[in-house]
Amino acid sequence: MRTTKQKIFFGLKITAAILVLLILGLFSFRNSLLEQILAKSTAKAATEYDCDFTIQSAAFEGLSGVNFTNITLVPKKADTIFRIEKMKTSVNLMQLFLGDLQLGTLKIQNGYVQLTKKGKVRNFEAFLKKDEEDVTTGDEKKDYAAYAYRIISKVLNLVPTDMNVENLVFKLNDNGRKATINIQRLSLINEKIETIINVKTNTFIQNWRIKGTANPRAKTADIRFFNVDSGAIKLPYFDERYHLISSFDSIRVNIQNISKSSGELHFDGFASITNLKINHPKIANKDVVIKNAKFDYRFLLGSDFISVDSSSTVQLNKLKLHPYLSYETEKDTLYKLKVVIPKMKAQDFITSLPDGLFSHFQGMEATGFFSYNLNFKFNKDKPNQLVFDSNLKKENLRITKYGEANLNKINSEFVYRAIIKDVLQRPILVGASNPNFTPLDQISPYLQKCVLTSEDPSFFTHRGFINEAFKQSIVKNIRTKKFSRGASTISMQLIKNVFLTREKTLSRKLEEILLVYLLENNRISSKERMLEVYFNIIEWGPDVYGIGEASQYYFQKKPIDLTLNECLYLARIIPSPSKFMYQFDTDGNLKESSKKVESFLTNIMIKRGLLSIDDTIYKTQPVLISGAARSLLKIIPRDTIKIDSLIIPKLTPMPVITTKK
Numbered sequence: 193m194r195t196t197k198q199k200i201f202f203g204l205k206i207t208a209a210i211l212v213l214l215i216l217g218l219f220s221f222r223n224s225l226l227e228q229i230l231a232k233s234t235a236k237a238a239t240e241y242d243c244d245f246t247i248q249s250a251a252f253e254g255l256s257g258v259n260f261t262n263i264t265l266v267p268k269k270a271d272t273i274f275r276i277e278k279m280k281t282s283v284n285l286m287q288l289f290l291g292d293l294q295l296g297t298l299k300i301q302n303g304y305v306q307l308t309k310k311g312k313v314r315n316f317e318a319f320l321k322k323d324e325e326d327v328t329t330g331d332e333k334k335d336y337a338a339y340a341y342r343i344i345s346k347v348l349n350l351v352p353t354d355m356n357v358e359n360l361v362f363k364l365n366d367n368g369r370k371a372t373i374n375i376q377r378l379s380l381i382n383e384k385i386e387t388i389i390n391v392k393t394n395t396f397i398q399n400w401r402i403k404g405t406a407n408p409r410a411k412t413a414d415i416r417f418f419n420v421d422s423g424a425i426k427l428p429y430f431d432e433r434y435h436l437i438s439s440f441d442s443i444r445v446n447i448q449n450i451s452k453s454s455g456e457l458h459f460d461g462f463a464s465i466t467n468l469k470i471n472h473p474k475i476a477n478k479d480v481v482i483k484n485a486k487f488d489y490r491f492l493l494g495s496d497f498i499s500v501d502s503s504s505t506v507q508l509n510k511l512k513l514h515p516y517l518s519y520e521t522e523k524d525t526l527y528k529l530k531v532v533i534p535k536m537k538a539q540d541f542i543t544s545l546p547d548g549l550f551s552h553f554q555g556m557e558a559t560g561f562f563s564y565n566l567n568f569k570f571n572k573d574k575p576n577q578l579v580f581d582s583n584l585k586k587e588n589l590r591i592t593k594y595g596e597a598n599l600n601k602i603n604s605e606f607v608y609r610a611i612i613k614d615v616l617q618r619p620i621l622v623g624a625s626n627p628n629f630t631p632l633d634q635i636s637p638y639l640q641k642c643v644l645t646s647e648d649p650s651f652f653t654h655r656g657f658i659n660e661a662f663k664q665s666i667v668k669n670i671r672t673k674k675f676s677r678g679a680s681t682i683s684m685q686l687i688k689n690v691f692l693t694r695e696k697t698l699s700r701k702l703e704e705i706l707l708v709y710l711l712e713n714n715r716i717s718s719k720e721r722m723l724e725v726y727f728n729i730i731e732w733g734p735d736v737y738g739i740g741e742a743s744q745y746y747f748q749k750k751p752i753d754l755t756l757n758e759c760l761y762l763a764r765i766i767p768s769p770s771k772f773m774y775q776f777d778t779d780g781n782l783k784e785s786s787k788k789v790e791s792f793l794t795n796i797m798i799k800r801g802l803l804s805i806d807d808t809i810y811k812t813q814p815v816l817i818s819g820a821a822r823s824l825l826k827i828i829p830r831d832t833i834k835i836d837s838l839i840i841p842k843l844t845p846m847p848v849i850t851t852k853k
Contacts, residue, residue, distance in 0.1 A: 270315035276303035476699035628740030656712035
């Protein structure tokens with residue numbers, strides 16, 4: 193009988209022998225394994241991607257090292273994708289035996305990777321196809337956590353623990369828009385990263401650096417990206433391709449943890465950027481600058497959801513907020529967004545707004561505090577159940593000084609100038625000094641009712657925004673996959689016209705929202721005064737502004753004398769006043785389609801109790817354009833000769849009397 197110690201010793205010898213045999217077996221078959229992998233890669237490149245993948249030589253060095261020379265990947269009908277002169281790497285033999293590739297060390301000398309587009313031909317087109325393994329069919333659902341963890345693990349396995357790269361160039365040529373990133377040196381030794389990178393485009397040349405630490409096996413990293421030369425780092429290619437000019441002083445990316453437990457993938461860390469500058473015509477008409485921004489993130493992925501956890505924090509200067517974003521597919525497809533801004537000083541919020549994005553708020557001062565909560569949920573399968581709740585709580589909040597947009601001016605006489613297609617229009621004096629200015633009590637009640645019904649039925653009860661309108665707008669825009677419907681109130685139109693421009697930029701829309709909130713929720717002006725200004729500034733035709741000019745231009749009347757039909761007409765043309773002439777036929781009468789819209793608007797007003805049957809007694813009278821606007825109607829004069837021939841009866845010719853001579 194063997195003793196316990198003898199059994200343990202014997203077991204260890206057996207285990208050691210098995211390991212030795214396994215290592216010898218792997219050592220014996222490693223060349224075969226390498227050849228099989230290379231042959232498989234070559235065949236896959238040819239059959240699936242229509243490319244020639246070649247390696248001039250490949251041989252093992254030592255136990256796990258592999259040397260390659262002249263590696264190329266060339267599409268059969270396009271430019272070479274990459275070529276590497278020399279590459280040496282070490283692989284994990286156990287992982288290789290199991291069919292997976294894990295790099296230990298990597299050395300690259302002299303090579304390039306290029307992406308080209310000539311006309312419509314892209315040399316990387318074939319690689320944009322989805323991998324068959326990643327395509328789900330039928331009711332099969334993708335496990336997001338497992339899928340993401342598998343992809344991340346594969347990518348990190350290809351990142352060596354020790355690396356030295358010399359003269360590796362990345363080239364981009366998009367029909368003449370070129371960018372070249374030359375990695376003159378990149379090293380990863382003992383988890384420390386050092387680089388020397390030269391960047392060249394059609395518009396600039398810079399030298400970049402990347403420094404920090406990385407451990408691909410532990411799935412951690414802390415990397416800083418900055419410019420060696422004076423000035424900020426510029427983003428290449430995007431300035432020429434998308435007219436997006438952007439730069440920054442430095443970026444830091446930190447990955448603290450990537451782990452999977454209980455079916456959930458956790459991804460934790462932070463990212464920060466300093467002096468980010470962006471310029472794009474769709475964002476603002478000037479540079480947008482964010483001095484300091486940081487995102488402490490926690491991503492969570494499960495079998496049926498992807499989310500940014502609410503413990504994440506976004507910081508813009510002194511402003512901090514907690515976002516929650518989620519995409520769920522357990523039953524229905526759900527999109528969720530929650531934003532929480534904890535209690536903060538109002539002045540800190542104002543000074544934290546990005547420069548250039550909120551120009552009209554520069555110089556504004558405020559006292560007090562506020563907090564904010566947003567809750568948004570969209571069910572793709574049940575779109576009508578959309579949730580949109582926005583709640584701001586104030587604590588002694590008061591505006592003590594206005595910035596460029598002085599909202600108080602709406603209460604006194606001021607000069608208004610519309611901007612159409614970037615052209616400043618003639619000045620309009622809004623006040624009693626202008627003979628065309630019309631006080632609210634001198635505007636036909638019919639017109640007030642018609643305009644409010646068509647433009648903003650709840651104007652006197654809402655505080656600048658209509659939540660239900662926002663919901664309907666969001667649903668339609670999501671369905672059409674474009675911005676096809678807005679939710680503009682009279683308050684929003686007033687702010688846009690009086691204080692802002694008509695430019696379609698993100699900056700203008702964000703400023704509009706904040707200014708409307710300030711105007712409506714700080715009792716700066718009465719609703720009656722706001723409506724009065726609105727009636728006296730809106731465009732009502734070509735170079736026609738305000739109801740005083742409009743009533744004369746169309747009907748040669750004062751606003752108080754307008755009939756119901758005339759008011760219905762004026763309310764309908766507000767969205768497109770410069771195209772009013774297309775409402776009429778060649779006889780100068782309203783087209784049937786226009787009459788139907790008027791009847792629809794009339795019925796709505798009757799149902800809401802704004803009109804009675806008595807008000808519509810004279811509605812059958814036609815709308816007659818008698819003012820200067822009539823010259824723009826395409827009226828075809830009748831042929832009076834033909835009309836007379838139809839009216840005058842034919843005369844019996846007199847008999848010819850002849851006399852005999």
